[in-house]
Amino acid sequence: MGEEKEEKEKKEKIKLAFYWGATCGGCDVATLDIKEKILDVVSIADIVLWPVAMDFKYTDVEEMEPDSIDVCLFNGAIQSSEHEEIAEMLREKSKVMIAYGSCACFGGIPGLGNVANREQIFKTVFKDTPSTVNPEFVTPQTEMIDDAGEKLTLPEIWDTVKTLDQTVDVDYYVPGCPPVVDRINDAIGIIAKYAETGELPPKAAVVAFKKALCDECERKKDDAMKIKRIYRPYELTEIDPEKCLLEQGLLCTGSATRGGCGARCIKANMPCRGCYGPTSEIKDQGAAALSAVASILGIEEETEMIEEGIAEEVDELLDQVKDPLGTFYRFGLPNSRLKRVIINPDGGKED
Numbered sequence: 001m002g003e004e005k006e007e008k009e010k011k012e013k014i015k016l017a018f019y020w021g022a023t024c025g026g027c028d029v030a031t032l033d034i035k036e037k038i039l040d041v042v043s044i045a046d047i048v049l050w051p052v053a054m055d056f057k058y059t060d061v062e063e064m065e066p067d068s069i070d071v072c073l074f075n076g077a078i079q080s081s082e083h084e085e086i087a088e089m090l091r092e093k094s095k096v097m098i099a100y101g102s103c104a105c106f107g108g109i110p111g112l113g114n115v116a117n118r119e120q121i122f123k124t125v126f127k128d129t130p131s132t133v134n135p136e137f138v139t140p141q142t143e144m145i146d147d148a149g150e151k152l153t154l155p156e157i158w159d160t161v162k163t164l165d166q167t168v169d170v171d172y173y174v175p176g177c178p179p180v181v182d183r184i185n186d187a188i189g190i191i192a193k194y195a196e197t198g199e200l201p202p203k204a205a206v207v208a209f210k211k212a213l214c215d216e217c218e219r220k221k222d223d224a225m226k227i228k229r230i231y232r233p234y235e236l237t238e239i240d241p242e243k244c245l246l247e248q249g250l251l252c253t254g255s256a257t258r259g260g261c262g263a264r265c266i267k268a269n270m271p272c273r274g275c276y277g278p279t280s281e282i283k284d285q286g287a288a289a290l291s292a293v294a295s296i297l298g299i300e301e302e303t304e305m306i307e308e309g310i311a312e313e314v315d316e317l318l319d320q321v322k323d324p325l326g327t328f329y330r331f332g333l334p335n336s337r338l339k340r341v342i343i344n345p346d347g348g349k350e351d
């Protein structure tokens, strides 16, 4: 009888897959940050693929019928032929596809590769890096014949990094670099409800807050405030723990970023860099963040300022924004209107 019950419970478990594309592995580690809650996951789900933690083969998944995986949590961006092939295979085999983490949702840090192309990235990594000695500029090949005459293959790296939903249909999004534990638990709650009742949230739901991070942030804001200097965090010896960081001259993208992380960077006196992505009202997170900074610099009154002969002062302020692309599009270049920098055939970048 006990065996019968065990068998019944086993049959009722849902099938769960984890996969990683272009990733740092942090999203997989964050999943384990839920500690004993992982036991709740194991009690409702059988894990059928988790490359970082368990020894399944892709052929195991290939042999499955379409829709035989209930939920796939896919972290990492799409940057190679392998990522694309596995994303397509998992989409076919999964009823529910979840983009998990900023790289899958928006392109993330790997998405900054879109300032270059594959050739330029290979040159930087395999030739110009000071720790690399590679005078013949040997780079990864997609296939070779080894000494035993066997053909070996490697995935092809793409020129352009893509988000998961630029590759396959995505049902839900769990943003964050990595997602915070509370939101991972929310996602597990959704999966648990699905396992129990078959109910799911509306398509394209984002497991985070609707409003911007500034609404979640407890620091005091003064809407009329203008700043005279932009600082990098290390340049400020004292940061007022009560006052908005942007108003202290630190480039905080909280107004253009979806809330839900618990303002974890802000609480550590670090400005938000936008890893939770844009709110649903914002089309381009970087442009919205830039506009927020411009308003606090007084750029909206630029004409008046030019007339007053202080345009130089504005230029000086803007020159203090080091690495604008890495600041405003750090986690979402592939997801932005820009998507990537256009590289001319001579290797130069278009303005």
Ligand code: SF4
Residues within 6 Å of the ligand: 022, 023, 024, 025, 026, 027, 028, 075, 076, 101, 102, 103, 104, 108, 109, 176, 177, 178, 179
């Ligand atoms: S979202 Fe962040 S933590 Fe997750 S894989 Fe990408 S870089 Fe790593």
Ligand code: SF4
Residues within 6 Å of the ligand: 213, 214, 217, 218, 219, 221, 243, 244, 245, 246, 247, 252, 253, 254, 255, 266, 271, 272
């Ligand atoms: S800009 Fe940053 S520090 Fe200021 S209120 Fe928004 S999230 Fe908080």
Ligand code: SF4
Residues within 6 Å of the ligand: 176, 177, 213, 257, 258, 261, 262, 263, 264, 265, 266, 271, 272, 273, 274, 275, 276, 277
């Ligand atoms: S404060 Fe900004 S960068 Fe930091 S975790 Fe939250 S959304 Fe991400």
